[in-house]
Amino acid sequence: MLKVEGLHTYYGRAHILADVGLEVAQGEVVVLLGRNGAGKSTTLKSIIGLVPPAEGRISFRGTSIAGRQPYEIARLGLGYVPEERRIFTELTVDENLEVGRRSANGTTPVWTPDRLFVLFPNLARMRERAGSQMSGGEQQMLTIARTLMGNPACLLLDEPSEGLAPVIVEQMADTILELKREGMTVLLSEQNLRFAHAVADRALIIEKGRIRFAGTMAELMANEAVRTQYLRL
Amino acid sequence: MDLILIQTLNGLASASSLFLVASGLSIIFGVTRVVNFAHGSFYMLGAYIAWSLVSRFGSASALGFWGGVLLAALLVGLVGLLIEIALLRRIYQAPELFQLLATFGVVLMVQDVALASWGPQDLLGPRAPGLRSFVSIFGNRFPTYELFLIVLGPIVLGALWLLFNKTRWGTLVRAATLDREMVGALGVNQRLLFTSVFFLGSCLAGLGGALQLPREAVNLHMDLSIIAEAFVVVVVGGLGSVTGAYLAAVLIGVMHAFGILIFPKITLVLVFLIMAVVLIVRPHGLMGRKPSLVQQGATMREPLLSPATREIKLLGAAALAVLAIAPLLLGNYGVSLLTELVILTLFAASLHFMMGPGGLASFGHAAYFGLGAYGAALAAKWLAAPMAAGLLFAPFLAGLAGVVFGWFCVRLSGVYLAMLTLAFAQIAWSVAFQWVELTGGDNGILGVWPAPWAAGKTTYYYLALVLCTALVLALRVAIFSPFGYALRAGRDSPVRAEAIGLNVTRINWLAFIIAAIAAGIAGGLYAYFKGSVFPTYMAISKSVDALLMVLLGGVQTVSGPIVGAFAFAWLQDWLVRGIAEYWRLVLGSAIVVLVLAFPQGLVGTALRWRGRSQDDDVPAEAVR
Numbered sequence: 001m002l003k004v005e006g007l008h009t010y011y012g013r014a015h016i017l018a019d020v021g022l023e024v025a026q027g028e029v030v031v032l033l034g035r036n037g038a039g040k041s042t043t044l045k046s047i048i049g050l051v052p053p054a055e056g057r058i059s060f061r062g063t064s065i066a067g068r069q070p071y072e073i074a075r076l077g078l079g080y081v082p083e084e085r086r087i088f089t090e091l092t093v094d095e096n097l098e099v100g101r102r103s104a105n106g107t108t109p110v111w112t113p114d115r116l117f118v119l120f121p122n123l124a125r126m127r128e129r130a131g132s133q134m135s136g137g138e139q140q141m142l143t144i145a146r147t148l149m150g151n152p153a154c155l156l157l158d159e160p161s162e163g164l165a166p167v168i169v170e171q172m173a174d175t176i177l178e179l180k181r182e183g184m185t186v187l188l189s190e191q192n193l194r195f196a197h198a199v200a201d202r203a204l205i206i207e208k209g210r211i212r213f214a215g216t217m218a219e220l221m222a223n224e225a226v227r228t229q230y231l232r233l
Numbered sequence: 234m235d236l237i238l239i240q241t242l243n244g245l246a247s248a249s250s251l252f253l254v255a256s257g258l259s260i261i262f263g264v265t266r267v268v269n270f271a272h273g274s275f276y277m278l279g280a281y282i283a284w285s286l287v288s289r290f291g292s293a294s295a296l297g298f299w300g301g302v303l304l305a306a307l308l309v310g311l312v313g314l315l316i317e318i319a320l321l322r323r324i325y326q327a328p329e330l331f332q333l334l335a336t337f338g339v340v341l342m343v344q345d346v347a348l349a350s351w352g353p354q355d356l357l358g359p360r361a362p363g364l365r366s367f368v369s370i371f372g373n374r375f376p377t378y379e380l381f382l383i384v385l386g387p388i389v390l391g392a393l394w395l396l397f398n399k400t401r402w403g404t405l406v407r408a409a410t411l412d413r414e415m416v417g418a419l420g421v422n423q424r425l426l427f428t429s430v431f432f433l434g435s436c437l438a439g440l441g442g443a444l445q446l447p448r449e450a451v452n453l454h455m456d457l458s459i460i461a462e463a464f465v466v467v468v469v470g471g472l473g474s475v476t477g478a479y480l481a482a483v484l485i486g487v488m489h490a491f492g493i494l495i496f497p498k499i500t501l502v503l504v505f506l507i508m509a510v511v512l513i514v515r516p517h518g519l520m521g522r523k524p525s526l527v528q529q530g531a532t533m534r535e536p537l538l539s540p541a542t543r544e545i546k547l548l549g550a551a552a553l554a555v556l557a558i559a560p561l562l563l564g565n566y567g568v569s570l571l572t573e574l575v576i577l578t579l580f581a582a583s584l585h586f587m588m589g590p591g592g593l594a595s596f597g598h599a600a601y602f603g604l605g606a607y608g609a610a611l612a613a614k615w616l617a618a619p620m621a622a623g624l625l626f627a628p629f630l631a632g633l634a635g636v637v638f639g640w641f642c643v644r645l646s647g648v649y650l651a652m653l654t655l656a657f658a659q660i661a662w663s664v665a666f667q668w669v670e671l672t673g674g675d676n677g678i679l680g681v682w683p684a685p686w687a688a689g690k691t692t693y694y695y696l697a698l699v700l701c702t703a704l705v706l707a708l709r710v711a712i713f714s715p716f717g718y719a720l721r722a723g724r725d726s727p728v729r730a731e732a733i734g735l736n737v738t739r740i741n742w743l744a745f746i747i748a749a750i751a752a753g754i755a756g757g758l759y760a761y762f763k764g765s766v767f768p769t770y771m772a773i774s775k776s777v778d779a780l781l782m783v784l785l786g787g788v789q790t791v792s793g794p795i796v797g798a799f800a801f802a803w804l805q806d807w808l809v810r811g812i813a814e815y816w817r818l819v820l821g822s823a824i825v826v827l828v829l830a831f832p833q834g835l836v837g838t839a840l841r842w843r844g845r846s847q848d849d850d851v852p853a854e855a856v857r
Contacts, residue, residue: 048418074420086415088408098401099408100419150420 001026001185002047002078002154007056009046009209016042017053017209024154024187029180031200031217032189033231039209040189041083044156047187048080049073061153075102079152083159083189085143089132093123096131096142100149116145119175137168144175155179157188161195173198193231197221205230235371240490242370246379248479248486249386250448253441254459255466255478256393257434263410263473264430267321268329268648270336273460274343275435279309279442280451281347284356287446292359299361306440313435317428323829325427329648330594334784335828337777340456341821347453349815358446378447385444389437390479397475406430410473457773461659464652465504469511471521472649480519481511500667505660509641512653516644545792556698560691572694574802576758579701581782581794581801583751586708589788590717591744592724593643596651597658598779600638601631601749603771604661605756610678610766611671620684624757631753632746634661639745643738646727658776665768677767681760697758704751709791711747720744778805785827 002024009017017039024030034040045051047058049070058066065073074080088096097113117124120141131139140160147155160176161169169192176186176199190196196203196217203220205213207230213220220226258272283305290297316339324332364381367374397403409416409426417423442455466485470477485504492503511519541549556575560568580602587593608630612618618626638657642650665672672678687693711717722730723737730737760766769775778801786797804823808816 050414050418069422070414070417071420071422074418080418082415082418086412088411088415090411091404091408095404095407098404099416099421101401102420147419 001061003059005057007046007053009042009051009053020211022204024185026185027183029186029200030202031196032204032206033196034206038206040206041158044158044189048156077153079147079150080156081144081147085139087131087139087142090130092128092130093142094127096146097149100146102150111148111151120145137164154185159189161192169195235373239373241487244487244490246382248482249382250441250444251466251486252386252479252482253437255463255482256475257437258463259467259473259478261431261434264406265427267332270333271339272438273456274340275309275313275438276442276459277456279305279439280445281351282308283443283446284358284451287359295362302443305443306436309439310432310436314432317431331828334780335825338821338824341817345815345818355450355452357450360447393475465508465656468652469508469518471518474520477518477520502660505656512641560694565690568690568694572697572762575697575701576755577802578795578798579704580752580755580779581798582705582708583748584779585783585794587744587748588783590712590720591741593741594651595654597654597776598752599771599775600658600661601752602756604634605631605753606760606766606770609757609760610681613681614678620761627757628750628753632750635746635749639742643741643745658771662768662771665771677765679765681764683761
């Protein structure tokens with residue numbers, strides 16, 4: 001579904017991503033693990049086009065998307081959920097969802113506000129509330145719901161568990177598993193190994209802008225050495 | 234009692250047209266973050282185009298008049314659309330000041346296009362069919378057209394509210410105002426959104442202008458007079474807030490109407506006093522909010538100021554030597570030109586001092602230059618002061634204005650600051666223009682001659698050269714002194730600078746005052762050089778001259794403004810002598826082309842070619 005090869009990204013002259021490659025198959029949940037500043041967010045931003053890569057091929061459902069505008073990439077069915085949540089603080093929950101709304105393109109389930117409120121019951125109780133009046137967990141739910149309104153075929157989730165209370169993290173994991181059951185393809189970045197273990201089929205480890213490990217989640221859990229080298233703080 | 238009512242109604246009527254223009258400006262700024270200087274030009278074009286259309290369709294029929302007015306608004310919208318696509322789209326990522334400057338280039342171009350199309354004479358518009366009569370209010374005759382305008386304001390406000398709150402387009406626009414990048418990542422084509430917003434805003438300005446037809450004669454000065462007031466309305470109301478713009482327009486319209494009764498001499502000052510009071514109480518306007526940090530992060534990083542290398546110092550010394558022996562080689566005209574150049578260099582360097590290291594972009598720096606000139610002239614005229622005293626009084630007056638105006642300005646940043654400095658410059662200008670008894674008004678003050686010992690052209694040149702060189706070097710020393718470092722720290726990260734104990738507001742204030750004093754000395758020298766002063770010394774165009782010099786040279790070097798002043802003076806001399814007619818069109822196009830071609834300025838571009846790019850040593854952490 002999503003394939004990245006030889007991706008190089010720079011901020012000014014700083015080389016952030018070097019030869020990053022990854023692949024996500026239909027219906028799969030893949031996690032990109034790594035420490036702060038390893039290049040996780042940049043990888044996702046390069047894919048969605050917010051930080052245009054200098055080099056590399058990115059194809060999504062057979063279409064080459066490297067170098068395209070973010071809105072064009074999003075319209076092809078790639079949904080991006082940013083790390084900082086970036087909900088529209090002065091818009092209500094309903095209005096935030098409205099901004100994300102795009103018509104379905106056949107292959108994916110059709111998300112409506114009503115279906116999303118089943119998935120995120122908290123949001124149903126605050127449809128008229130302004131984004132700035134919501135808690136961090138509620139904002140995180142809203143930002144995912146907002147992206148789902150575009151009926152994407154694949155989700156890019158940037159650190160969905162970051163800064164959330166443990167009970168909300170569990171809800172978040174359930175939500176992702178629910179989306180997987182619906183047939184959603186997910187590429188997420190994470191620092192929380194437990195959370196990643198709960199949701200992901202496969203794992204990639206990125207360190208200093210290079211992919212250092214790729215394998216199934218079970219392989220990573222069995223490989224103490226890799227975890228110590230790249231993930232332990 | 235009657236008078237109060239009538240004046241209130243008068244105020245409300247002018248508030249409506251002011252609101253139409255200001256709301257367009259505010260909407261455009263909210264989404265694109267561009268302060269569109271050309272918005273006043275759209276207003277003027279609306280009036281001119283409506284005049285032509287109504288004349289052609291026949292002003293007697295309702296269809297002819299109202300059809301002409303509406304069509305004019307749409308045509309102005311199309312002009313805005315073209316300008317957005319051809320120009321603004323390319324500079325959305327450029328620093329704010331370049332955007333302001335580019336749209337000012339459009340102002341100049343539109344002025345000459347209007348002059349060529351409609352001629353220099355004022356054009357009287359027809360009355361509106363069906364609204365030509367008067368109604369009697371407490372025995373006073375009040376025009377029905379004014380009543381129509383009073384009603385129109387709230388109707389447009391309501392329509393805009395519905396558009397922004399009840400349509401998908403409006404929701405997208407509000408979302409883009411908050412975080413336009415995220416809107417794009419959700420699949421919305423921002424370009425289309427920006428263009429449509431620009432179209433709407435331009436239509437509103439055009440409508441505002443077209444509706445003025447029955448009220449006042451169409452003339453070539455409508456653009457700059459409305460833009461200054463619209464800036465005030467938008468700053469008072471809060472940038473990006475349409476409701477705020479309406480409240481502010483009403484406040485200013487009504488105060489203006491009463492001001493004419495009470496202080497007919499200083500109505501313009503009154504408008505700006507209201508603004509000052511509102512900004513003390515609410516720094517971001519009546520309905521405005523503090524701009525969020527996300528958006529500030531999206532703008533360009535401030536360039537690094539590098540100390541001069543050995544070669545550049547040698548080059549500077551050589552240039553100074555050339556300037557010192559130049560009078561021996563040049564005739565009278567050449568010496569005069571050089572004197573003006575040297576004075577302009579100090580003017581440019583003073584603006585650079587607050588703009589470069591301070592990050593305080595002033596759009597009204599001519600105020601301090603002009604106040605310096607008036608300081609010298611007033612001292613000469615009223616106190617019969619000798620030149621030395623006049624040259625001392627010049628920076629005193631300019632510095633005093635710097636203390637007062639600066640106190641307000643340094644509390645804001647970015648475009649807010651630029652708009653406020655512009656507004657203060659307009660106050661200074663209107664005092665010089667309106668207070669005829671003191672300043673001679675439009676006729677200026679004549680007979681400001683230097684002392685006998687400095688009366689010779691060459692002697693005066695050397696006097697200017699010595700004073701200006703000393704002051705430019707002093708400013709340079711200040712930039713690389715601890716004060717200069719503190720100033721730059723405050724510019725780059727106000728929060729961190731505050732955290733290490735720097736009082737950023739006070740440091741900026743001090744920089745503002747120093748810049749004002751230096752500009753005042755330049756103005757004083759200029760007054761004695763020309764022998765006369767006029768309100769135009771403080772006009773918007775003079776402030777833009779200074780900005781052009783600094784930006785032409787580049788903000789990131791100390792030598793930039795000096796090179797820029799010389800390049801600018803040469804360009805202007807060439808323009809005025811070469812093509813007397815339509816020089817605005819040429820200058821405006823030149824500004825637009827320069828902004829598009831050299832977003833780094835001349836010196837910045839030269840440095841880039843030499844490979845001394847500012848990107849060199851930016852640590853990866855800083856940009857992540």
